[in-house]
């Protein structure tokens with residue numbers, strides 16, 4: 449008997465030819481031109497038709513998402529490339545020189561800076577973010593809802609933990625918005641609704657023309673020196689995306705440097721709208737960190753997986769099992785068992801399999817290292833998460 453895999457790899461015709469061909473040499477004369485499949489309807493063909501073929505079809509069905517992703521270079525074109533702006537920085541170089549290196553002039557006084565986020569449940573990321581940016585932010589603006597983007601009721605995590613954030617109190621504009629809880633609606637609609645509310649909250653917080661506004665998710669953290677540069681230099685683009693290093697689960701797993709959604713705007717009343725998609729071609733290199741699924745507790749992973757704008761990716765209830773999630777975090781594998789979202793076969797293949805460990809905690813937010821014990825799970829060698 450041939451191993452089963454042998455059949456899987458062959459086209460129907462080829463197998464047919466083989467089965468018939470063998471017979472033909474043994475009894476050269478008599479064989480008529482009957483369809484091969486009936487002549488050779490022996491055990492092998494039977495197994496092939498009624499076991500192997502259905503198994504293949506079932507396999508394709510189970511992995512259809514993977515197959516589509518793998519074939520992405522065929523059905524999808526890469527978006528227009530960004531215009532990459534080189535980024536110059538060293539702590540010992542004067543602001544005047546830094547601005548000049550970017551082709552910008554230096555201002556007499558810095559712009560005011562607003563940092564606005566829609567908050568879900570990322571309390572640790574929020575602490576790291578706010579401490580990183582604190583010296584340069586005029587006003588922190590935070591909006592939270594009692595509904596996730598996918599319409600699931602959620603506690604007001606920020607409000608319930610606000611004593612942790614006493615240090616920003618004098619510079620914080622907080623807003624709460626009630627969810628609409630529309631069943632079966634596309635999660636992007638609720639997301640857009642919350643972002644519009646954030647626009648209103650920003651005006652309430654007193655933002656004015658030419659103030660800098662950071663638009664990013666909580667886990668997309670611009671580095672402090674980047675924001676300092678942008679507030680001090682004149683002639684920076686009106687809208688500028690920030691290229692951030694992409695991390696997964698912790699700062700130990702560096703995926704790539706392709707996070708681009710975060711942006712910085714010179715505010716224009718009546719024109720600037722809060723959003724989280726591509727607004728312009730300009731992209732400033734090496735401007736911070738994006739740590740996805742960087743949670744302390746396993747329960748936060750399951751919460752995020754359900755609340756996420758891509759709920760459709762949770763295909764099996766088994767996906768939410770604690771032991772499975774813990775295992776995946778330690779391996780640097782994918783929570784949704786998906787293939788990389790890339791546009792060339794070279795990049796897809798290059799990224800297959802788990803993310804390798806970097807063993808590096810260099811050039812990370814300073815607050816993270818100053819409180820390394822508290823945020824141990826975000827640093828190299830600590831992939832075990834707390835239950836509950």
Ligand SMILES: *[C@@H]1O[C@H](CO)[C@@H](O)[C@H](O)[C@H]1NC(C)=O
Nearest residue numbers: 537538539540541542543545
């Ligand atoms: C930065 O400048 C100070 C004072 O000019 C100097 O002592 C120090 O060595 C410099 N540090 C680096 C890393 O170049």
Ligand SMILES: *[C@@H]1O[C@H](CO)[C@@H](O)[C@H](O)[C@H]1NC(C)=O
Nearest residue numbers: 593594595601602625626627
């Ligand atoms: C959400 O908040 C709104 C506004 O405060 C409130 O009317 C509503 O009852 C809340 N819903 C849930 C499920 O907590």
